[in-house]
Amino acid sequence: MEEKKAVPGFDKLVVASSPHIRAVETVDRLMWQVIIALMPAAVVSVYFFGLRALVLMLVGIASAVLTEALVEKALKKEITIADGSAALTGLLLAFNVPANAPWWMVAVGAAFAIAVVKQTFGGLGANFVNPALAARAFMLAAWPQHMTGKFPVPLDSITAATPLAILKGTATGTLPSYLDLFIGNVGGVLGETSALALLVGGAYLIWQKVIDWRTPAGFIGTVAVLTWIFGGKGGLFTGDPLHHVLAGGLILGAFFMATDYVTSPITPKGRLIFGIGCGFITVLIRLWGGYPEGVSYSILLMNLVVPFLDRWTLPRVYGVTRARA
Amino acid sequence: MELRTFLGGVHPAPSKERTAGSPIQAAPLPKRVVIPLAQGGAPCDPLVNKGDAVLAGQKIGESKAFVSAPVHASISGKVVGIETCLLPTGREAPAVIIEGDGADTWVDSAGSTLEELSVESLRALIREAGLVGMGGAMFPTHVKVSPPPGKSFDSVIINGAECEPYLTCDQRLMVEEPGKIILGLKAWLKVTGAKRGYIGIENNKPEAISALKKAAAGEKDMEVVPLLTKYPQGSEKQLIKAILGREVPSGGLPVDAGALVQNVGTTYALATAIETGRPLVERVVTVTGTPVKNPQNLRVRIGTLVSDLLSYCGLEGEVGKIISGGPMMGIALPTADVPVIKGTSGILLLTPEEAAIPPERPCIRCGRCVDACPIGLIPTFLDQFCRKEIWDLAEEYHVQDCIECGSCAYVCPSKRHLVPALRLGKAEVLARRRRK
Numbered sequence: 104m105e106e107k108k109a110v111p112g113f114d115k116l117v118v119a120s121s122p123h124i125r126a127v128e129t130v131d132r133l134m135w136q137v138i139i140a141l142m143p144a145a146v147v148s149v150y151f152f153g154l155r156a157l158v159l160m161l162v163g164i165a166s167a168v169l170t171e172a173l174v175e176k177a178l179k180k181e182i183t184i185a186d187g188s189a190a191l192t193g194l195l196l197a198f199n200v201p202a203n204a205p206w207w208m209v210a211v212g213a214a215f216a217i218a219v220v221k222q223t224f225g226g227l228g229a230n231f232v233n234p235a236l237a238a239r240a241f242m243l244a245a246w247p248q249h250m251t252g253k254f255p256v257p258l259d260s261i262t263a264a265t266p267l268a269i270l271k272g273t274a275t276g277t278l279p280s281y282l283d284l285f286i287g288n289v290g291g292v293l294g295e296t297s298a299l300a301l302l303v304g305g306a307y308l309i310w311q312k313v314i315d316w317r318t319p320a321g322f323i324g325t326v327a328v329l330t331w332i333f334g335g336k337g338g339l340f341t342g343d344p345l346h347h348v349l350a351g352g353l354i355l356g357a358f359f360m361a362t363d364y365v366t367s368p369i370t371p372k373g374r375l376i377f378g379i380g381c382g383f384i385t386v387l388i389r390l391w392g393g394y395p396e397g398v399s400y401s402i403l404l405m406n407l408v409v410p411f412l413d414r415w416t417l418p419r420v421y422g423v424t425r426a427r428a
Numbered sequence: 429m430e431l432r433t434f435l436g437g438v439h440p441a442p443s444k445e446r447t448a449g450s451p452i453q454a455a456p457l458p459k460r461v462v463i464p465l466a467q468g469g470a471p472c473d474p475l476v477n478k479g480d481a482v483l484a485g486q487k488i489g490e491s492k493a494f495v496s497a498p499v500h501a502s503i504s505g506k507v508v509g510i511e512t513c514l515l516p517t518g519r520e521a522p523a524v525i526i527e528g529d530g531a532d533t534w535v536d537s538a539g540s541t542l543e544e545l546s547v548e549s550l551r552a553l554i555r556e557a558g559l560v561g562m563g564g565a566m567f568p569t570h571v572k573v574s575p576p577p578g579k580s581f582d583s584v585i586i587n588g589a590e591c592e593p594y595l596t597c598d599q600r601l602m603v604e605e606p607g608k609i610i611l612g613l614k615a616w617l618k619v620t621g622a623k624r625g626y627i628g629i630e631n632n633k634p635e636a637i638s639a640l641k642k643a644a645a646g647e648k649d650m651e652v653v654p655l656l657t658k659y660p661q662g663s664e665k666q667l668i669k670a671i672l673g674r675e676v677p678s679g680g681l682p683v684d685a686g687a688l689v690q691n692v693g694t695t696y697a698l699a700t701a702i703e704t705g706r707p708l709v710e711r712v713v714t715v716t717g718t719p720v721k722n723p724q725n726l727r728v729r730i731g732t733l734v735s736d737l738l739s740y741c742g743l744e745g746e747v748g749k750i751i752s753g754g755p756m757m758g759i760a761l762p763t764a765d766v767p768v769i770k771g772t773s774g775i776l777l778l779t780p781e782e783a784a785i786p787p788e789r790p791c792i793r794c795g796r797c798v799d800a801c802p803i804g805l806i807p808t809f810l811d812q813f814c815r816k817e818i819w820d821l822a823e824e825y826h827v828q829d830c831i832e833c834g835s836c837a838y839v840c841p842s843k844r845h846l847v848p849a850l851r852l853g854k855a856e857v858l859a860r861r862r863r864k
Contacts (some may be wrong), residue, residue, distance in 0.1 A: 117783040118762050120848040122834030123755040123776075124440055124593065126843040130789050130794070186789075228615055228842075302739045315795070349828040352753035364794045368807060371799070417803035421665060 117234045130227075131258040133364075134187030136313045140304035141194060141359065143257050147287050147297040152202035156293050160197040162206045166213035167193030174222040188227050195235035197295025198355060199399070200242070201254040203262065208246055233366045236399045263290045266350040268395040270343075272330040284349035297353040305358030314362040317371060320322035321378025322357040322385075323348055329386040353385065356398035366406040373409075373416040380405045430630055433656035434666040436802040438835045440593050440631060440756065446723045447596040447716050452604060454727045455713075455740060457532055461502050461731030462513050462767040464523040465489040468560030470494035473659035480507045484534045485706050487556075489522050497558045497568040499565045501526055502729035504533040508746050516752035516766045517664055519760055523767070526731070537705030542615055545702065556702035558708045558770070562693035563587065564661070564753055566771040567621055569694060573619050573682045581620040582686040584615055585671055586695055588629040588636060588654060589662030591756025595774045597712040598692035600725045602629065602636035605696060606643035612695030613650060615702060620688055625650040626671050632657040642692045659756060660833040664689045666802050693773070703828065713737065713768055717777035719747045725758075728768050734775055735764035748783030751776040756834045778855070789842040797836035803829050807836035807846050814853030818859060827853040828861075 138223030148156045169187035170173035175182050184190075193213045200209055216238035225231045241248045248341060253274075266289055279289045287297025294299075310316040327344040333344025347353070361381050368374050383399045388397025465472040472489030476482060482501040489499040499614050507526040513523040545553065555570035575581060585610060602609055611775045613625045627644070629637050631654045653671050665676050668691055674685040682689055697708045707728050716723035721742030728737065734750065751758040752772055768775075769839040797807035805826055813822040830850045837846040 113747055113750075113764055114752060115746070115748065116760075117778075117780075117785065118760045119749075119785055120845065120851070121755075121757050121759070121832075122838050122847065123749060123751055123758065123760065124776065124781070124838065125786060125843060126438070126440070126839050126841075128839065129843070130841045132517065133792075133841055143685075166735060172494075198481055226790065228792045257639075273633065284861065287562070300577070304601065329772065364792045367793075369793050369798055371795070374795075395738045413809075417800075417806065420678065420805065420829055421803040422675045423826070424677075 130188075131186045133313055134191050136219045136311055137359065138187055138191050138194060140308045140313075141198070141294070142199070143300035143303045144297055144355070145194070145292050147300040148198075148293045151287055151296065152255060152293060155202050159200060159202070159204060159206060159209050159293060160194055163197030163213045164193035166210040167196070167217050170214040170217040171222070173399065174218050175226070178222075178225070178335055181405040184229060186227065189217055192221070192234045195294070195359065199235065199239045199292050199352070200250070201292050203255050204249045206371050208242060208249055212242045215241050228365055230365060231409070232358055232362050232403055236360055236403050239399050240403060242422045256290045257288050257296070265290050265395065266346070267389065268349065270346060271395045273391065273395055278346070281345060281349065284346070289350070290350065295355045298349045298354050301354040301358060305354070308358065308362075314358065315371060317373050317375040317402045318362045318367060318378040319357040321375045322361055323353060325379045325382025326353055326385055329382065330390070333386070333390055340365065347389065351389075351396045352398040357381070360399070361402050361405070366409060368409050368416065369413045370413060370418060372418075373412040376406055376412055376416065377409070380408070431654060431656040432670045433658055433661065434669045434802055436800055436804070436835065437658040437660060437814045438800050438838050439447060439657075441836060442657070443755075444596050444599070445595045447594075447714050447725055448523055448599060450596075450600070451618065451706065452600050452712055452725045452727050455729070455737060457503060457528065457530065457733065458729055458732040458736055459528050460733070461528070461729060462523045462733065463488065463499055463502065463526065463731040464513065464521050464767065464769055465499060466495065466500055466521050467558075467730075467770045468566040469493065469571070470498060471521065474522075475509050476507045476524060478507055479597045481505070482507060482526060483533050483535045485537060485709055487707070495568055495571050497555065497560045497570070498707075500558055500707045500709050501732050504530040504531055505529040512729065514763065516761060516769060517771055522733075523687050534635040534706070539625045539704045540581060540702060541701055542611065542618065544558075547619055547621075550615060553701055554698065556707065559694055559697055559701070560708075560770050561691055561847070562697065562711060562770055562773070563691040564757070564771045564773060566590040566769070567810065569690075569698075571660050573616070575620075579683045579685070579687045581622040582624065583684060583688070584613060584616040584620060584622045584625045584673055585627070585667055585687055585689045586627040586692060587662050587664070587689050588627050588640070588692050590633070590669060590692075591657075591662040591772075592756055592758075593659075594716050594776050595714045595716045595754045596716075597725055597773055599633050599636050601692050601696050601712055602633070602689045603639050606639040608696050608699035609692060609748075610643045610647065610650070610732055611641060611702065612690075612699040615698050616688060616690055616695070622688065622836060623649060627652045628661075628671050629653070630655050630656050630661055632738055633648055659835065660802060660831070663802065663831055665831065678826070679837055686697050688816070697788050708770060711768070711770065711772070713772055714774040714776075715741045716774065716784060718779045719743050719777045730770060731767045733764070734761070734766050734768065737775060738764055738766070738777070743777070746780050747777050748780030749778040751778070756838065757832065791842055791844060796839040796841065796843060800834060800835040802833060805830060807850065809845070810844050810853060811849045811853050812842060814849040814856075817856075819853070820857055823857045823860075828857045832856050
């Protein structure tokens with residue numbers, strides 16, 4: 104066409120592939136949503152364990168964010184600390200230490216989570232195990248004296264055995280009431296003690312469609328059923344499932360760690376099986392293993408089978424009737 | 429009753445409010461039209477030469493190939509050239525350029541009734557009228573209604589879903605011309621020998637549903653089916669699943685599920701061809717978007733330049749993107765100097781802010797694309813396979829079944845460019861299959 108129409112404003116047209124509209128959800132928004140959902144548990148933790156808890160959380164976050172920035176700068180990659188994923192890892196790591204843990208251990212743990220577990224595999228989206236949990240395992244091996252044994256008791260300066268250790272029989276003490284377990288008035292690591300605060304955050308994430316209900320439901324449901332069947336001293340079906348659900352890190356792990364997108368299955372069916380597998384391993388460790396608690400190792404072990412679960416639970420493809428290869 | 433639908437899908441904002449209530453208006457008669465010779469199937473050979481006088485409705489291009497639809501002059505005037513022009517599909521192809529005489533003189537044509545037409549003459553009429561799929565694919569309709577030997581249609585579905593945001597051309601046709609839609613459906617039933625006709629409409633168009641229910645009253649072999657409002661409800665495969673509960677086999681055609689799906693615009697064009705004998709030379713186009721001052725549904729002659737429509741509707745503020753079609757599957761145009769063709773359902777303008785491409789981040793495996801995919805694929809895996817050119821895995825994970833609806837990219841929080849990656853992989857896998 105020889106004659107070009109001069110319509111003003113058409114000199115900067117974007118020509119790109121469909122779709123031309125996008126949903127508002129972003130990675131940053133998802134990560135900050137999870138951090139917001141952890142706030143009730145953080146507030147309860149500071150209330151029960153004092154300002155020391157706040158200091159450890161801030162150290163964890165600062166170390167994780169700083170490490171992420173330094174590694175990315177060293178590798179000449181884009182600095183992505185604003186996406187909230189490093190801050191989330193730092194906060195979750197601090198949630199996994201007792202209030203009397205030394206601050207430098209939290210700093211080293213968070214740096215390990217980011218530098219070794221996350222960035223060596225390529226950064227966000229590329230790590231195959233949960234950074235905070237792998238770092239917890241690292242701290243448990245490196246400084247067992249700070250990660251096991253007696254933990255600080257809420258609103259007090261003394262330490263005591265955790266409810267799960269008492270339940271297991273590896274430590275002596277009185278079992279706390281269900282109410283104390285529910286609100287978090289028990290000994291334990293910073294972020295795990297208050298079932299109420301964690302459930303509020305978890306419900307928020309499910310309501311906001313940030314996490315899939317299948318993972319925590321499969322996880323907690325399996326622990327409840329198996330501990331009820333096998334957890335009692337008086338034979339089958341005499342266990343105390345409520346105690347097993349409320350004590351320890353189950354609720355924290357089920358809602359906030361097992362649901363980590365990067366290290367859990369991508370299919371809905373896979374996420375349900377993942378949760379059930381986590382519950383199964385947790386109960387194995389709690390009832391018959393050497394440790395009183397098994398939540399973090401169960402999630403780490405299940406992280407390793409995620410590629411298999413993804414492949415095993417592929418959705419049925421429209422128009423394909425035969426079984427897939 | 430629970431509304432029928434399909435698995436997966438997304439819920440983009442409908443954004444139809446600016447034109448949903450606007451009755452269809454005729455756009456001013458264009459002074460000049462550019463009519464591409466390839467509009468459905470094989471390119472046509474021109475039947476006119478530079479300098480020839482033509483009448484509106486006169487056939488100006490035809491091909492000997494079976495899979496090809498003829499093209500017609502949409503205004504009366506003089507052929508001023510046959511040149512290569514840019515099409516809204518992004519391709520360049522020869523087109524007949526007609527300078528109008530303003531008289532809008534039509535070739536003689538005679539209408540008829542469906543009862544008078546035999547199945548054979550109806551099929552010939554469909555071809556002679558130049559009918560193609562007006563939802564965008566532009567596949568020649570006379571081919572679509574002729575099933576290969578051994579296959580047949582038992583159902584015809586009118587696709588009134590119009591699930592693309594912003595577009596309202598089908599909705600307006602259903603509200604304003606329900607009688608013609610019913611006549612068109614009867615003709616589809618007659619030409620295919622199918623027993624049952626359905627009109628599937630998303631339940632966010634209650635006016636269209638009631639208009640068609642009224643028009644279909646007393647027709648025993650027809651049913652208006654309200655559908656859940658969800659994108660891509662208007663995709664052929666999803667519509668067949670929702671209405672008939674059947675699936676088109678992977679790699680197959682709708683006829684393999686016994687279903688013929690027809691666009692509302694095509695159905696209206698068939699009714700027009702039966703009643704007036706006039707071919708497909710105009711269509712309804714929704715011109716809309718934030719930078720459009722007077723968004724509306726226009727009855728537009730094929731070949732009208734997009735720039736003419738934009739001048740008519742008026743612009744305010746800067747334009748960042750011009751899209752032919754809807755925002756989910758439409759094609760971004762590099763210029764407004766392209767003609768409206770038979771498959772142009774809408775012209776959508778976006779502001780520079782709306783058109784900005786968000787930065788792409790790494791996949792965090794959130795699974796939103798898996799939930800959204802109406803086919804049951806793992807789009808993010810396919811994205812990786814296609815970018816790394818691992819075609820065996822791409823094929824094993826069914827990239828060839830992707831319908832390019834864009835639901836995965838729409839929901840992706842990492843704003844990954846999933847559609848171009850999968851489109852590339854699909855083309856590569858299908859090409860490799862052909863080579864084998």
